[in-house]
Amino acid sequence: MLNKTLLIFLLLLQSDLAVSETLAVSKNKSDAIVLTFLGTGAPRPSFERYGPSILVEAGENKILVDAGSGMRERIFEVGGFPLLTSIDTFLITHLHFDHTISIPGLWLSGWLYGRRIPMNVYGPSGTEKMMEHMRKAYQWDIDYRGIVGVPLQGSKLTAQDLNAGEIIKVGSLKITAFAVEHMPVNIQSGKSLGLRGDTLGFRIDYKNRSVVFSGDTRSTDKSKLIEFGKDVDVLIHEVQVPSPGNSKEAKLANVSLSVHSTPEQTAYILSRTKPRLAVYSHIIPPGTTERQLIEATRPFYEGPLTVAHDFMKITISDEIDIETVERIGKQSFEDSNVLDD
Numbered sequence: 001m002l003n004k005t006l007l008i009f010l011l012l013l014q015s016d017l018a019v020s021e022t023l024a025v026s027k028n029k030s031d032a033i034v035l036t037f038l039g040t041g042a043p044r045p046s047f048e049r050y051g052p053s054i055l056v057e058a059g060e061n062k063i064l065v066d067a068g069s070g071m072r073e074r075i076f077e078v079g080g081f082p083l084l085t086s087i088d089t090f091l092i093t094h095l096h097f098d099h100t101i102s103i104p105g106l107w108l109s110g111w112l113y114g115r116r117i118p119m120n121v122y123g124p125s126g127t128e129k130m131m132e133h134m135r136k137a138y139q140w141d142i143d144y145r146g147i148v149g150v151p152l153q154g155s156k157l158t159a160q161d162l163n164a165g166e167i168i169k170v171g172s173l174k175i176t177a178f179a180v181e182h183m184p185v186n187i188q189s190g191k192s193l194g195l196r197g198d199t200l201g202f203r204i205d206y207k208n209r210s211v212v213f214s215g216d217t218r219s220t221d222k223s224k225l226i227e228f229g230k231d232v233d234v235l236i237h238e239v240q241v242p243s244p245g246n247s248k249e250a251k252l253a254n255v256s257l258s259v260h261s262t263p264e265q266t267a268y269i270l271s272r273t274k275p276r277l278a279v280y281s282h283i284i285p286p287g288t289t290e291r292q293l294i295e296a297t298r299p300f301y302e303g304p305l306t307v308a309h310d311f312m313k314i315t316i317s318d319e320i321d322i323e324t325v326e327r328i329g330k331q332s333f334e335d336s337n338v339l340d341d
């Protein structure tokens with residue numbers, strides 16, 4: 001009898017716990033922004049750090065910030081065909097190949113395997129032109145697949161150039177584009193080398209949560225990141241560690257220090273913005289270790305800081321949770337159930 005009473009009490013206790021945990025989770029996380037780091041590297045090939053690309057999910061919204069190499073495969077690893085076919089929005093920080101090379105991969109794969117709405121690409125000036133060229137480059141592929149029976153809805157690629165300061169709404173997300181400093185300059189004088197174009201950072205707000213993407217940028221006291229990153233929940237910042245030595249290769253690698261940020265320079269931005277969490281991603285060179293980056297930053301910045309790795313997942317809510325996303329691995333298209341009847 002005693003045992004039976006105890007058992008009922010324990011069952012009640014367990015079910016109470018289960019309910020209150022579920023309620024707590026849904027209450028706290030319904031406003032969450034979830035970030036999945038698909039690639040945390042830069043132009044240099046790496047098996048550990050694919051090219052820069054971060055999936056942002058908030059409510060029903062799914063947006064990719066940048067489209068680095070291997071992005072399509074990373075999306076497939078974390079979400080199979082349902083994820084591959086459900087993303088229809090890119091935010092592109094600038095037109096360097098390490099940020100754009102996977103746009104056609106997802107645009108066309110997503111369409112081929114089931115997306116039936118256009119792919120939309122937002123980016124700096126020149127984005128519309130680049131997408132027009134991509135459409136032309138793959139028109140034969142689209143015509144071919146259309147003729148053999150792939151529905152043409154979803155094969156469309158639309159683009160919009162964004163100006164700094166422009167705000168766009170995607171669902172209940174508010175996205176603010178701002179200018180960052182990544183255009184080529186004379187290393188000695190700091191003067192522009194005259195190339196036209198823009199590079200952007202983005203701030204995304206959803207309910208009371210916020211995240212800022214630095215884009216590729218050097219860090220100066222004029223950086224717009226200081227304004228747009230102020231008190232943000234999560235600030236994702238690029239970083240470059242100087243290559244040692246005097247080889248021709250090291251010298252070439254270090255040319256880009258004039259348009260990127262060292263850990264010390266990034267610390268300058270972080271100490272002025274004070275995010276709830278700072279995250280390094282777009283790591284140059286990709287073999288730089290977490291320890292190297294933290295040690296190089298710590299003398300200048302003491303706030304919460306982590307180094308992203310591919311498959312890292314950050315959930316921004318009352319708490320900021322960091323975990324590694326589960327990979328669902330290979331999935332058969334035939335069993336994926338992604339096509340409407």
Ligand SMILES: [Zn+2]
Nearest residue numbers: 042096098216
């Ligand atoms: Zn880059």
